[in-house]
Amino acid sequence: MTTLRDRRDDPADPDERRRLSRRSFLGGGVAGLAAGALAGGLGGAAIAHARADEDAPADVSETAVPFYDQTHQGGIATPPQRYVVFASYDLTTTDAGDLQVLLARWSASIAQLQAGRNLGTVEPSRPSGVPTDTGEAADLGPNALTVTLGLGPGVFDDRFGLARHRPARFDHLPELPSDRLDPKLTGGDLSLQACAEDPQVAYHAIRDLSRLARGTAVVRWTVMGFGRASAGKGQTTPRNLMGFKDGTRNIKTDADLDQFVWHDGTDQAWMQGGTYQVARKIQMNIENWDADQIGDQHAVFGRTKQEGAPLSGTQEFDTPDFARKDASGELVIPATSHVALAAHENNGGLKILRRSYNFTDGMDEYGQINAGLLFIAYMNDPAAFVTMQTKLGRSDRLNEYISHVGSGVFAVPPAPATGHYVAEPLFG
Numbered sequence: 381m382t383t384l385r386d387r388r389d390d391p392a393d394p395d396e397r398r399r400l401s402r403r404s405f406l407g408g409g410v411a412g413l414a415a416g417a418l419a420g421g422l423g424g425a426a427i428a429h430a431r432a433d434e435d436a437p438a439d440v441s442e443t444a445v446p447f448y449d450q451t452h453q454g455g456i457a458t459p460p461q462r463y464v465v466f467a468s469y470d471l472t473t474t475d476a477g478d479l480q481v482l483l484a485r486w487s488a489s490i491a492q493l494q495a496g497r498n499l500g501t502v503e504p505s506r507p508s509g510v511p512t513d514t515g516e517a518a519d520l521g522p523n524a525l526t527v528t529l530g531l532g533p534g535v536f537d538d539r540f541g542l543a544r545h546r547p548a549r550f551d552h553l554p555e556l557p558s559d560r561l562d563p564k565l566t567g568g569d570l571s572l573q574a575c576a577e578d579p580q581v582a583y584h585a586i587r588d589l590s591r592l593a594r595g596t597a598v599v600r601w602t603v604m605g606f607g608r609a610s611a612g613k614g615q616t617t618p619r620n621l622m623g624f625k626d627g628t629r630n631i632k633t634d635a636d637l638d639q640f641v642w643h644d645g646t647d648q649a650w651m652q653g654g655t656y657q658v659a660r661k662i663q664m665n666i667e668n669w670d671a672d673q674i675g676d677q678h679a680v681f682g683r684t685k686q687e688g689a690p691l692s693g694t695q696e697f698d699t700p701d702f703a704r705k706d707a708s709g710e711l712v713i714p715a716t717s718h719v720a721l722a723a724h725e726n727n728g729g730l731k732i733l734r735r736s737y738n739f740t741d742g743m744d745e746y747g748q749i750n751a752g753l754l755f756i757a758y759m760n761d762p763a764a765f766v767t768m769q770t771k772l773g774r775s776d777r778l779n780e781y782i783s784h785v786g787s788g789v790f791a792v793p794p795a796p797a798t799g800h801y802v803a804e805p806l807f808g
């Protein structure tokens with residue numbers, strides 16, 4: 381499966397930003413209007429933000445990521461934006477037709493939102509009219525918004541008659557070592573991951589898409605995240621709330637995406653070009669971490685804090701030497717450090733694409749900081765996560781400072797062609 385287009389669409393590159401904006405503007409007309417009509421007869425969408433001027437100064441608020449006619453949905457291999465709002469939904473219907481309509485309305489609406497348009501009218505002309513768009517993103521521009529739509533394992537249970545379409549590798553995640561999952565933060569029939577360079581744009585997308593779901597699905601759990609804690613190709617490595625660079629050895633090449641992330645369609649053709657999404661809400665015991673000595677913090681991750689270098693090297697991108705020993709015969713990168721346990725060299729070559737975000741929920745009832753990592757990862761077999769987390773959950777030195785409290789796994793189909801919708805082949 382080719383991924384060139386996804387990798388090229390890098391809003392960090394000023395030329396690419398202009399190209400994306402221009403392409404969305406030029407390509408958005410007919411398709412956008414058709415999509416707007418499908419999204420519930422919502423006319424009057426304004427193309428206010430995309431620019432046709434190739435020489436206009438780059439502005440990330442003007443960047444639009446195309447939705448239709450891509451090999452893969454956005455928000456997976458497209459460059460991570462600074463903010464996320466993640467939502468999992470429970471279906472409240474048992475009618476496959478209702479699910480079909482929701483997926484069609486969501487798809488058409490996501491296309492509008494990613495182009496920087498409102499979902500219909502913010503200000504109806506008649507005083508008795510109710511706005512179809514809540515309006516808080518009306519002046520903000522597309523801000524590289526991507527909304528990634530996933531289907532939970534429950535979609536393929538006996539409720540909708542879709543069991544024959546369930547991919548063989550796709551099921552609920554098993555209970556894993558060290559899990560402390562809160563049922564209220566776990567599972568879901570559908571997921572939406574809205575990422576954007578402006579938090580209000582991401583929030584607006586989830587708010588208005590949730591409105592559209594009324595009568596068919598309700599929000600089960602959500603996380604608002606900031607400070608992308610993962611690096612895409614060409615991006616500097618951000619830091620997580622423990623102060624460490626996160627994403628240094630993330631998947632960054634098309635070859636790795638093809639091998640580890642994109643589904644090849646074997647056993648279920650509708651998933652070709654799709655992937656699986658694992659979302660984990662991981663709480664950090666921040667006060668304890670902040671009181672820890674720097675030597676132990678280094679040993680927990682197997683990397684230095686300031687530079688982010690493996691303990692066997694000096695520079696961030698040095699290849700870790702997991703066999704290297706110090707003068708007293710101890711491994712320089714401890715065997716129970718986070719990176720030693722997670723590295724592909726020590727897991728039969730296994731890799732996953734991470735797309736995590738920091739989150740905070742303020743303070744808990746004990747006056748402690750309630751914050752952590754919304755860990756999101758993409759892979760072509762959820763068993764990759766299960767294998768890794770089984771190992772990490774058993775032995776990771778990081779476990780003293782974190783708890784997995786929320787969880788979900790979702791099948792993410794490929795992007796639809798213009799005029800079609802995500803997962804449409806399920807209803808053929």
Ligand SMILES: C=CC1=C(C)c2cc3[nH]c(cc4nc(cc5[nH]c(cc1n2)c(C)c5CCC(=O)O)C(CCC(=O)O)=C4C)c(C)c3C=C
Nearest residue numbers: 620624625626627628629662719722723724753768769782
């Ligand atoms: C099951 C998979 C993983 C979970 C869960 C996870 C949680 C988690 N990770 C950090 C911080 C860091 N992780 C780093 C590397 C890293 N982590 C995983 C997987 C999971 N992490 C992998 C596969 C890797 C790459 C290992 C390698 O090849 O070396 C790093 C180091 C920098 C980097 O390469 O990204 C940090 C830092 C936290 C804080 C966390 C849960 C809260």
Ligand SMILES: [Fe+2]
Nearest residue numbers: 626718719722
């Ligand atoms: Fe990690």
